[in-house]
Amino acid sequence: MRNRFPFFKNNPEITYLDSAATSQTLDTVIEDTYNFLQNHKSNAHRSGHSMGAWVDNQYWLAKEKIGIWLGIHNPENRIIFNSGASQGLYDAIQLATRIDDFSVFIGGDFHHSLSLPFKNTNYNELKYIDVNNSGVINTYHLEELLRNDTSKNKIVAVTAVGNITGTVNDLPRIRSICERYNAITILDACQSMGKILHNYDGFDFVSWSWHKIYGPNGLGCLLIDPKWLEHDPVHPGGGSVVHVNYETQEYLSNATKFESGTPNLQAICTLPRLIDWLIENQNNITAHDKELAAFANELFDTKLFKSQTGLISLKIEKGAVEDVTMLLDANNIMSRGGNLCAEPLVKSVTNGKGLLRFSWGAYTTKQELEYAAEKLGEVHERISRFA
Numbered sequence: 001m002r003n004r005f006p007f008f009k010n011n012p013e014i015t016y017l018d019s020a021a022t023s024q025t026l027d028t029v030i031e032d033t034y035n036f037l038q039n040h041k042s043n044a045h046r047s048g049h050s051m052g053a054w055v056d057n058q059y060w061l062a063k064e065k066i067g068i069w070l071g072i073h074n075p076e077n078r079i080i081f082n083s084g085a086s087q088g089l090y091d092a093i094q095l096a097t098r099i100d101d102f103s104v105f106i107g108g109d110f111h112h113s114l115s116l117p118f119k120n121t122n123y124n125e126l127k128y129i130d131v132n133n134s135g136v137i138n139t140y141h142l143e144e145l146l147r148n149d150t151s152k153n154k155i156v157a158v159t160a161v162g163n164i165t166g167t168v169n170d171l172p173r174i175r176s177i178c179e180r181y182n183a184i185t186i187l188d189a190c191q192s193m194g195k196i197l198h199n200y201d202g203f204d205f206v207s208w209s210w211h212k213i214y215g216p217n218g219l220g221c222l223l224i225d226p227k228w229l230e231h232d233p234v235h236p237g238g239g240s241v242v243h244v245n246y247e248t249q250e251y252l253s254n255a256t257k258f259e260s261g262t263p264n265l266q267a268i269c270t271l272p273r274l275i276d277w278l279i280e281n282q283n284n285i286t287a288h289d290k291e292l293a294a295f296a297n298e299l300f301d302t303k304l305f306k307s308q309t310g311l312i313s314l315k316i317e318k319g320a321v322e323d324v325t326m327l328l329d330a331n332n333i334m335s336r337g338g339n340l341c342a343e344p345l346v347k348s349v350t351n352g353k354g355l356l357r358f359s360w361g362a363y364t365t366k367q368e369l370e371y372a373a374e375k376l377g378e379v380h381e382r383i384s385r386f387a
Contacts, residue, residue: 020359088207135305
């Protein structure tokens with residue numbers, strides 16, 4: 001699969017191990033971006049000419065393909081395009097909190113984008129669900145929290161895969177518990193999409209970004225339960241309405257009502273062929289991911305948790321994590337270090353020192369992980385001489 005990513009041919013000296021932040025780009029995405037800008041750049045939904053009709057067709061084809069990929073019926077009523085997972089989570093939280101007397105429960109492995117939007121709702125009494133010793137959400141604690149809560153409404157916001165843990169949360173169990181207590185569910189699926197296949201039915205909102213799935217920057221999706229179509233848009237504006245007069249307005253009846261303004265069409269038009277590739281290669285991608293996770297677990301002794309997918313986070317025994325990432329970069333190894341957009345959990349397990357994260361994609365090789373382990377050992381040895 002590696003030969004489908006031009007980055008590696010153009011940059012053979014680089015060992016890229018930061019795919020959990022941003023993946024490299026599939027060749028068809030690059031080709032289709034150029035094709036849109038050179039031959040088809042126009043607007044969707046509003047144009048009365050053939051160029052606009054072509055873009056409109058690609059827009060709806062992208063949603064249709066997402067539906068096939070994820071096993072979703074009527075994707076026109078469930079898929080919202082946006083700028084990325086952060087916007088998707090923000091919009092989901094704004095919709096979910098249009099109620100009175102609610103409590104919020106957030107998985108302790110949360111990314112900042114899953115917690116910060118609640119601060120804008122004037123609700124600051126967030127309750128956090130414990131992460132157990134294996135690095136997954138403690139579903140017994142979740143059930144206990146919901147059972148003992150006296151609020152009329154409950155909102156549960158969790159990740160599918162931890163941003164620093166590399167572990168897979170028990171979504172069927174979480175979904176079952178939330179259904180029992182009639183809780184609204186918000187799922188951050190950034191680290192699971194494109195790696196493992198989940199059944200996302202039964203969750204109110206599921207958010208992800210395409211730049212983590214071999215696709216374009218500046219594009220995400222929010223999957224919604226159709227019942228949320230009854231609500232007005234969070235960002236009303238052009239493209240969200242059927243009719244407007246001086247006193248009233250009539251919004252669209254499908255998910256496009258939540259996409260006011262001109263969406264990132266040059267990115268959307270790259271999705272049909274990207275999704276075809278994902279569907280065709282999903283079994284190989286999943287198997288490769290599991291193989292690399294098992295290999296990484298054997299390679300690295302200072303791992304925070306045993307990885308199950310996509311990434312492995314390491315504790316730094318000597319020096320600062322910023323020094324380690326800088327010295328790895330000197331060896332052309334692209335990694336990530338620090339709080340990894342999960343500061344509360346990271347600080348609680350590292351005494352404020354931060355973590356080093358290696359993450360992989362469908363194109364990553366075992367040899368690259370071995371090289372990173374070798375150079376990390378050299379970096380540790382070098383830092384230890386001066387510590």
